[in-house]
Amino acid sequence: MKSRFRIDKTHYEIAAKSTIRKALAFLKKTDLEPPYLLIDTSMVKKKVRSIGKNIRNSRVFYAVKANPDIEILKLIDKLGLGFEIASEGELGILASIGVKPARIITSNPIKSFRFLRMAAEYGLPHFAFDSKDEVRKLREYVPGCSVYVRLSVPNEGSEWPLSKKFAVELEDAEELLLYAKKKGLNPVGITFHVGSQCTNIYNWNSALDKAKILWDRMEKRGIRLSVLNIGGGYPIRYTKSVVDIPSIDKNVNSLIYEKFPRNIKVFIEPGRAVVGDAGIFVSRVLGKAWRGDEEWLYIDVGVFNGLMESVGGIKYKYIVEGHSQIKKWTLAGPSCDSFDVIDKDVLLPEPPIGARVLILSSGAYTISYASEFNGFSIPKTILI
Ligand SMILES: *Cc1c(COP(=O)(O)O)cnc(C)c1O
Numbered sequence: 309m310k311s312r313f314r315i316d317k318t319h320y321e322i323a324a325k326s327t328i329r330k331a332l333a334f335l336k337k338t339d340l341e342p343p344y345l346l347i348d349t350s351m352v353k354k355k356v357r358s359i360g361k362n363i364r365n366s367r368v369f370y371a372v373k374a375n376p377d378i379e380i381l382k383l384i385d386k387l388g389l390g391f392e393i394a395s396e397g398e399l400g401i402l403a404s405i406g407v408k409p410a411r412i413i414t415s416n417p418i419k420s421f422r423f424l425r426m427a428a429e430y431g432l433p434h435f436a437f438d439s440k441d442e443v444r445k446l447r448e449y450v451p452g453c454s455v456y457v458r459l460s461v462p463n464e465g466s467e468w469p470l471s472k473k474f475a476v477e478l479e480d481a482e483e484l485l486l487y488a489k490k491k492g493l494n495p496v497g498i499t500f501h502v503g504s505q506c507t508n509i510y511n512w513n514s515a516l517d518k519a520k521i522l523w524d525r526m527e528k529r530g531i532r533l534s535v536l537n538i539g540g541g542y543p544i545r546y547t548k549s550v551v552d553i554p555s556i557d558k559n560v561n562s563l564i565y566e567k568f569p570r571n572i573k574v575f576i577e578p579g580r581a582v583v584g585d586a587g588i589f590v591s592r593v594l595g596k597a598w599r600g601d602e603e604w605l606y607i608d609v610g611v612f613n614g615l616m617e618s619v620g621g622i623k624y625k626y627i628v629e630g631h632s633q634i635k636k637w638t639l640a641g642p643s644c645d646s647f648d649v650i651d652k653d654v655l656l657p658e659p660p661i662g663a664r665v666l667i668l669s670s671g672a673y674t675i676s677y678a679s680e681f682n683g684f685s686i687p688k689t690i691l692i
Pocket of ligand 1 (some may be wrong): 371373415501503539542581
Protein backbone atom coordinates (compact mmCIF):
# COMPACT_ATOMS: atom_id res chain seq x y z
CA MET A 309 0.00 0.00 0.00
CA LYS A 310 1.21 3.47 -0.82
CA SER A 311 2.07 5.47 2.28
CA ARG A 312 -0.19 8.39 2.99
CA PHE A 313 2.96 10.29 3.87
CA ARG A 314 4.68 12.14 1.12
CA ILE A 315 8.29 11.00 1.35
CA ASP A 316 11.00 11.79 -1.13
CA LYS A 317 14.70 11.12 -1.25
CA THR A 318 15.61 14.41 0.42
CA HIS A 319 13.96 13.06 3.57
CA TYR A 320 16.18 10.00 3.47
CA GLU A 321 19.20 12.29 3.26
CA ILE A 322 18.20 13.83 6.60
CA ALA A 323 16.99 10.87 8.64
CA ALA A 324 18.09 7.31 7.96
CA LYS A 325 15.70 5.22 5.90
CA SER A 326 15.57 2.71 8.74
CA THR A 327 14.57 5.43 11.24
CA ILE A 328 11.80 6.75 9.00
CA ARG A 329 10.54 3.23 8.30
CA LYS A 330 10.49 2.38 12.00
CA ALA A 331 8.49 5.51 12.73
CA LEU A 332 5.99 4.73 9.98
CA ALA A 333 5.60 1.16 11.22
CA PHE A 334 4.95 2.51 14.71
CA LEU A 335 2.33 4.92 13.38
CA LYS A 336 0.55 2.14 11.55
CA LYS A 337 -0.15 0.21 14.70
CA THR A 338 -0.70 2.95 17.27
CA ASP A 339 -3.72 5.04 18.12
CA LEU A 340 -1.73 7.25 20.47
CA GLU A 341 -2.70 10.90 20.16
CA PRO A 342 0.15 13.20 19.03
CA PRO A 343 2.23 15.08 19.83
CA TYR A 344 5.00 12.72 20.92
CA LEU A 345 8.66 12.15 20.16
CA LEU A 346 9.86 8.85 18.73
CA ILE A 347 13.48 7.86 19.36
CA ASP A 348 15.06 5.18 17.19
CA THR A 349 17.17 3.17 19.63
CA SER A 350 19.25 1.56 16.87
CA MET A 351 20.27 4.99 15.65
CA VAL A 352 21.30 6.04 19.18
CA LYS A 353 23.36 2.85 19.44
CA LYS A 354 24.98 3.54 16.10
CA LYS A 355 25.94 7.07 17.09
CA VAL A 356 27.25 5.93 20.48
CA ARG A 357 29.44 3.36 18.75
CA SER A 358 30.87 5.93 16.37
CA ILE A 359 31.60 8.93 18.62
CA GLY A 360 35.14 8.80 20.00
CA LYS A 361 35.91 5.54 18.25
CA ASN A 362 38.75 7.20 16.36
CA ILE A 363 40.12 9.17 19.31
CA ARG A 364 42.75 7.39 21.38
CA ASN A 365 42.33 7.31 25.17
CA SER A 366 38.93 8.91 24.92
CA ARG A 367 35.94 8.54 27.19
CA VAL A 368 32.52 9.71 26.13
CA PHE A 369 30.11 11.48 28.50
CA TYR A 370 26.61 12.07 27.17
CA ALA A 371 25.47 15.67 27.78
CA VAL A 372 22.21 14.97 29.56
CA LYS A 373 20.63 18.32 28.73
CA ALA A 374 20.20 17.27 25.09
CA ASN A 375 17.50 14.82 26.14
CA PRO A 376 17.13 13.67 29.76
CA ASP A 377 14.38 11.14 29.14
CA ILE A 378 14.93 8.35 31.64
CA GLU A 379 14.61 5.52 29.10
CA ILE A 380 17.22 7.20 26.91
CA LEU A 381 19.51 7.58 29.93
CA LYS A 382 19.06 3.91 30.80
CA LEU A 383 19.91 2.92 27.24
CA ILE A 384 23.01 5.12 27.18
CA ASP A 385 24.03 3.79 30.58
CA LYS A 386 23.72 0.25 29.29
CA LEU A 387 25.88 1.16 26.31
CA GLY A 388 28.63 2.11 28.74
CA LEU A 389 28.87 5.87 28.29
CA GLY A 390 29.41 8.34 31.11
CA PHE A 391 27.30 11.45 31.62
CA GLU A 392 27.90 15.19 31.65
CA ILE A 393 25.52 17.12 33.87
CA ALA A 394 24.96 20.60 35.26
CA SER A 395 22.28 20.48 37.91
CA GLU A 396 20.73 18.76 40.89
CA GLY A 397 17.84 17.58 38.72
CA GLU A 398 20.12 15.84 36.24
CA LEU A 399 22.11 14.25 39.04
CA GLY A 400 18.85 13.13 40.64
CA ILE A 401 17.76 11.20 37.55
CA LEU A 402 21.17 9.54 37.16
CA ALA A 403 21.20 8.63 40.85
CA SER A 404 17.74 7.08 40.46
CA ILE A 405 19.09 4.66 37.84
CA GLY A 406 22.22 3.93 39.83
CA VAL A 407 24.94 5.55 37.72
CA LYS A 408 28.23 5.48 39.65
CA PRO A 409 29.80 8.88 40.48
CA ALA A 410 33.02 8.04 38.63
CA ARG A 411 31.01 8.04 35.39
CA ILE A 412 29.60 11.52 35.88
CA ILE A 413 31.35 14.80 35.13
CA THR A 414 30.07 18.32 35.31
CA SER A 415 31.22 20.98 32.90
CA ASN A 416 28.98 23.83 33.92
CA PRO A 417 31.49 26.47 35.11
CA ILE A 418 29.01 28.20 37.46
CA LYS A 419 27.12 25.78 39.66
CA SER A 420 24.14 26.10 41.96
CA PHE A 421 24.66 25.60 45.68
CA ARG A 422 22.06 22.88 45.81
CA PHE A 423 23.91 21.02 43.06
CA LEU A 424 27.30 21.43 44.77
CA ARG A 425 25.93 20.01 47.99
CA MET A 426 24.41 17.05 46.20
CA ALA A 427 27.48 16.49 44.00
CA ALA A 428 29.73 16.42 47.06
CA GLU A 429 27.50 13.94 48.80
CA TYR A 430 27.28 11.74 45.72
CA GLY A 431 31.04 11.88 45.21
CA LEU A 432 31.42 13.44 41.77
CA PRO A 433 35.12 13.72 40.94
CA HIS A 434 35.41 16.30 38.13
CA PHE A 435 34.22 19.89 37.88
CA ALA A 436 34.69 22.70 35.39
CA PHE A 437 35.29 26.28 36.49
CA ASP A 438 36.22 29.63 35.02
CA SER A 439 36.41 32.01 37.96
CA LYS A 440 38.01 32.46 41.36
CA ASP A 441 34.60 32.63 42.96
CA GLU A 442 33.87 29.15 41.69
CA VAL A 443 37.17 27.88 43.13
CA ARG A 444 36.09 29.24 46.49
CA LYS A 445 32.67 27.60 46.17
CA LEU A 446 34.25 24.27 45.22
CA ARG A 447 36.72 24.50 48.07
CA GLU A 448 33.90 24.97 50.49
CA TYR A 449 31.58 22.25 49.17
CA VAL A 450 33.88 19.71 47.51
CA PRO A 451 37.35 20.26 49.00
CA GLY A 452 40.14 18.57 47.08
CA CYS A 453 38.05 17.86 43.96
CA SER A 454 39.58 17.67 40.49
CA VAL A 455 38.96 20.66 38.27
CA TYR A 456 39.46 21.70 34.68
CA VAL A 457 39.34 25.25 33.43
CA ARG A 458 36.98 26.30 30.65
CA LEU A 459 39.03 27.94 27.93
CA SER A 460 37.48 30.34 25.46
CA VAL A 461 37.70 29.08 21.85
CA PRO A 462 36.25 30.34 18.56
CA ASN A 463 32.64 29.31 17.93
CA GLU A 464 32.45 30.51 14.32
CA GLY A 465 30.34 28.26 12.15
CA SER A 466 28.42 26.85 15.08
CA GLU A 467 24.71 27.26 14.77
CA TRP A 468 24.31 27.44 18.51
CA PRO A 469 27.36 29.32 19.90
CA LEU A 470 28.20 28.83 23.59
CA SER A 471 31.32 30.94 23.91
CA LYS A 472 29.90 34.20 25.24
CA LYS A 473 28.38 32.94 28.44
CA PHE A 474 31.38 30.99 29.73
CA ALA A 475 35.14 30.53 29.37
CA VAL A 476 38.25 32.62 29.86
CA GLU A 477 41.26 33.60 27.80
CA LEU A 478 44.74 32.04 28.18
CA GLU A 479 46.17 34.40 30.80
CA ASP A 480 43.16 34.06 33.08
CA ALA A 481 42.99 30.30 32.56
CA GLU A 482 46.62 29.99 33.63
CA GLU A 483 46.10 32.08 36.75
CA LEU A 484 42.93 30.21 37.61
CA LEU A 485 44.56 26.78 37.49
CA LEU A 486 47.33 28.05 39.77
CA TYR A 487 44.76 29.58 42.07
CA ALA A 488 42.82 26.31 42.22
CA LYS A 489 45.98 24.51 43.28
CA LYS A 490 46.73 27.11 45.91
CA LYS A 491 43.27 26.59 47.33
CA GLY A 492 43.76 22.85 47.66
CA LEU A 493 41.87 21.70 44.58
CA ASN A 494 43.42 19.33 42.09
CA PRO A 495 43.89 21.12 38.73
CA VAL A 496 43.82 18.32 36.17
CA GLY A 497 43.02 19.83 32.85
CA ILE A 498 41.38 22.03 30.28
CA THR A 499 37.94 22.01 28.73
CA PHE A 500 36.38 23.95 25.88
CA HIS A 501 33.28 23.86 23.71
CA VAL A 502 33.50 24.66 20.00
CA GLY A 503 29.78 25.58 19.94
CA SER A 504 26.80 23.35 19.46
CA GLN A 505 25.92 22.13 15.96
CA CYS A 506 29.47 23.02 14.93
CA THR A 507 29.72 22.65 11.18
CA ASN A 508 33.21 24.09 10.94
CA ILE A 509 35.83 21.38 11.43
CA TYR A 510 38.56 24.03 11.91
CA ASN A 511 37.01 25.12 15.21
CA TRP A 512 38.54 22.00 16.74
CA ASN A 513 41.93 22.93 15.24
CA SER A 514 42.00 26.40 16.75
CA ALA A 515 40.63 25.12 20.05
CA LEU A 516 43.34 22.46 20.30
CA ASP A 517 46.06 24.95 19.33
CA LYS A 518 44.97 27.20 22.13
CA ALA A 519 44.63 24.37 24.64
CA LYS A 520 48.16 23.27 23.76
CA ILE A 521 49.53 26.73 24.59
CA LEU A 522 47.86 26.61 27.99
CA TRP A 523 48.98 23.01 28.56
CA ASP A 524 52.64 23.97 27.99
CA ARG A 525 52.43 27.11 30.08
CA MET A 526 51.07 25.08 32.99
CA GLU A 527 53.92 22.61 32.65
CA LYS A 528 56.35 25.54 32.96
CA ARG A 529 54.51 26.72 36.05
CA GLY A 530 54.88 23.30 37.63
CA ILE A 531 51.43 21.85 36.97
CA ARG A 532 51.33 18.73 34.85
CA LEU A 533 47.83 18.36 33.40
CA SER A 534 46.31 15.04 32.41
CA VAL A 535 42.77 15.68 31.14
CA LEU A 536 41.77 17.30 27.89
CA ASN A 537 38.00 17.70 27.70
CA ILE A 538 37.01 18.61 24.16
CA GLY A 539 33.33 19.20 24.97
CA GLY A 540 30.54 18.54 22.49
CA GLY A 541 29.53 20.22 19.27
CA TYR A 542 29.27 17.36 16.75
CA PRO A 543 26.66 18.43 14.20
CA ILE A 544 23.71 16.47 12.87
CA ARG A 545 21.88 16.90 9.62
CA TYR A 546 18.75 19.10 9.84
CA THR A 547 18.55 20.34 6.25
CA LYS A 548 22.05 20.99 4.92
CA SER A 549 24.66 18.24 4.91
CA VAL A 550 27.30 18.43 7.63
CA VAL A 551 30.78 17.05 8.26
CA ASP A 552 30.59 13.50 9.60
CA ILE A 553 31.73 12.27 13.00
CA PRO A 554 34.59 10.01 11.83
CA SER A 555 36.15 12.92 9.90
CA ILE A 556 35.97 15.22 12.91
CA ASP A 557 37.36 12.53 15.20
CA LYS A 558 40.22 11.53 12.91
CA ASN A 559 41.23 15.16 12.64
CA VAL A 560 40.98 15.70 16.40
CA ASN A 561 42.88 12.50 17.10
CA SER A 562 45.79 13.39 14.87
CA LEU A 563 45.98 16.90 16.31
CA ILE A 564 46.01 15.56 19.86
CA TYR A 565 48.61 12.96 18.92
CA GLU A 566 50.78 15.68 17.37
CA LYS A 567 50.53 18.19 20.20
CA PHE A 568 49.90 16.51 23.54
CA PRO A 569 51.66 13.88 25.63
CA ARG A 570 50.76 10.27 24.75
CA ASN A 571 49.16 9.33 28.06
CA ILE A 572 46.59 12.10 28.40
CA LYS A 573 42.93 11.32 29.00
CA VAL A 574 40.51 12.76 26.47
CA PHE A 575 36.93 13.46 27.55
CA ILE A 576 34.21 14.02 24.97
CA GLU A 577 30.77 15.40 25.84
CA PRO A 578 28.40 14.98 22.90
CA GLY A 579 24.71 15.74 23.33
CA ARG A 580 23.05 16.64 20.06
CA ALA A 581 24.82 14.00 17.97
CA VAL A 582 23.82 11.14 20.29
CA VAL A 583 20.06 11.61 20.13
CA GLY A 584 19.31 14.33 17.57
CA ASP A 585 18.93 12.42 14.35
CA ALA A 586 17.38 9.44 16.13
CA GLY A 587 14.33 11.56 16.91
CA ILE A 588 11.14 12.11 14.93
CA PHE A 589 8.38 14.26 16.38
CA VAL A 590 4.87 13.21 15.48
CA SER A 591 2.50 16.15 15.41
CA ARG A 592 -0.91 16.95 13.89
CA VAL A 593 -2.27 19.80 11.83
CA LEU A 594 -4.66 21.88 13.92
CA GLY A 595 -5.56 24.64 11.52
CA LYS A 596 -4.83 26.64 8.38
CA ALA A 597 -5.39 30.29 7.54
CA TRP A 598 -4.63 33.03 5.06
CA ARG A 599 -3.37 36.11 6.88
CA GLY A 600 -2.14 39.06 4.88
CA ASP A 601 -0.15 37.45 2.11
CA GLU A 602 0.96 34.45 4.14
CA GLU A 603 -0.58 31.02 4.35
CA TRP A 604 -0.35 29.70 7.90
CA LEU A 605 -0.22 26.11 9.07
CA TYR A 606 -0.78 25.43 12.77
CA ILE A 607 0.53 22.21 14.31
CA ASP A 608 0.40 20.89 17.87
CA VAL A 609 4.17 21.15 18.49
CA GLY A 610 5.59 24.63 18.68
CA VAL A 611 8.29 26.83 20.13
CA PHE A 612 7.15 26.28 23.71
CA ASN A 613 6.52 22.55 23.75
CA GLY A 614 9.45 21.21 21.74
CA LEU A 615 10.77 23.38 18.94
CA MET A 616 12.47 26.10 20.93
CA GLU A 617 15.64 25.91 18.86
CA SER A 618 13.77 27.07 15.78
CA VAL A 619 13.87 30.54 17.35
CA GLY A 620 17.67 30.36 17.31
CA GLY A 621 17.71 29.44 13.63
CA ILE A 622 17.53 25.65 13.57
CA LYS A 623 15.44 24.64 10.56
CA TYR A 624 13.75 21.26 10.52
CA LYS A 625 12.61 19.08 7.67
CA TYR A 626 9.02 17.82 7.65
CA ILE A 627 7.11 14.90 6.21
CA VAL A 628 3.37 15.45 5.90
CA GLU A 629 0.45 13.19 5.37
CA GLY A 630 -1.18 14.27 2.17
CA HIS A 631 -0.31 14.38 -1.49
CA SER A 632 -1.82 17.61 -2.72
CA GLN A 633 -0.15 20.64 -4.20
CA ILE A 634 3.01 22.05 -2.64
CA LYS A 635 2.60 25.47 -1.05
CA LYS A 636 4.67 27.89 0.95
CA TRP A 637 3.70 27.99 4.62
CA THR A 638 4.32 29.97 7.75
CA LEU A 639 4.48 27.18 10.29
CA ALA A 640 3.22 27.90 13.81
CA GLY A 641 2.71 26.08 17.10
CA PRO A 642 -0.48 25.64 19.10
CA SER A 643 -0.14 28.36 21.77
CA CYS A 644 -1.75 31.80 21.69
CA ASP A 645 1.60 33.59 21.79
CA SER A 646 2.71 35.30 18.59
CA PHE A 647 6.29 34.26 19.41
CA ASP A 648 5.20 30.68 18.70
CA VAL A 649 6.19 30.69 15.02
CA ILE A 650 8.44 27.80 14.02
CA ASP A 651 9.50 28.76 10.52
CA LYS A 652 8.57 30.76 7.43
CA ASP A 653 8.55 29.92 3.73
CA VAL A 654 8.33 26.18 4.39
CA LEU A 655 7.48 24.27 1.24
CA LEU A 656 5.05 21.44 1.98
CA PRO A 657 2.17 19.73 0.25
CA GLU A 658 -1.11 20.95 1.71
CA PRO A 659 -2.16 18.55 4.47
CA PRO A 660 -5.79 18.12 5.53
CA ILE A 661 -6.78 19.25 9.04
CA GLY A 662 -5.91 16.47 11.49
CA ALA A 663 -3.15 15.08 9.24
CA ARG A 664 0.09 14.08 10.86
CA VAL A 665 3.33 15.96 10.37
CA LEU A 666 6.66 14.26 11.12
CA ILE A 667 9.53 16.50 12.19
CA LEU A 668 12.91 14.95 11.41
CA SER A 669 16.15 15.20 13.45
CA SER A 670 14.24 16.41 16.49
CA GLY A 671 15.63 14.18 19.25
CA ALA A 672 17.93 16.75 20.87
CA TYR A 673 17.16 20.04 22.60
CA THR A 674 13.45 19.67 22.01
CA ILE A 675 11.68 17.91 24.88
CA SER A 676 14.37 19.13 27.26
CA TYR A 677 13.35 22.72 26.48
CA ALA A 678 9.62 22.08 26.46
CA SER A 679 7.30 23.76 28.95
CA GLU A 680 3.60 23.46 29.70
CA PHE A 681 3.05 27.05 28.64
CA ASN A 682 -0.59 27.80 27.92
CA GLY A 683 -1.60 24.37 29.20
CA PHE A 684 -0.18 22.25 26.39
CA SER A 685 1.45 19.22 27.96
CA ILE A 686 5.06 18.26 27.30
CA PRO A 687 5.11 15.59 24.57
CA LYS A 688 6.04 12.08 25.69
CA THR A 689 9.19 10.38 24.47
CA ILE A 690 8.79 6.85 23.10
CA LEU A 691 11.71 4.58 22.28
CA ILE A 692 11.21 2.46 19.19
C1 LIG B 1 25.63 21.46 26.01
C2 LIG B 1 26.96 21.02 26.35
C3 LIG B 1 27.50 19.89 25.73
C4 LIG B 1 26.82 19.17 24.58
O1 LIG B 1 26.95 19.90 23.42
P1 LIG B 1 26.42 19.32 22.00
O2 LIG B 1 26.65 20.45 21.08
O3 LIG B 1 24.98 19.00 22.20
O4 LIG B 1 27.24 18.14 21.66
C5 LIG B 1 28.74 19.46 26.15
N1 LIG B 1 29.41 20.10 27.13
C6 LIG B 1 28.93 21.19 27.74
C7 LIG B 1 29.71 21.82 28.80
C8 LIG B 1 27.69 21.69 27.37
O5 LIG B 1 27.22 22.78 27.97
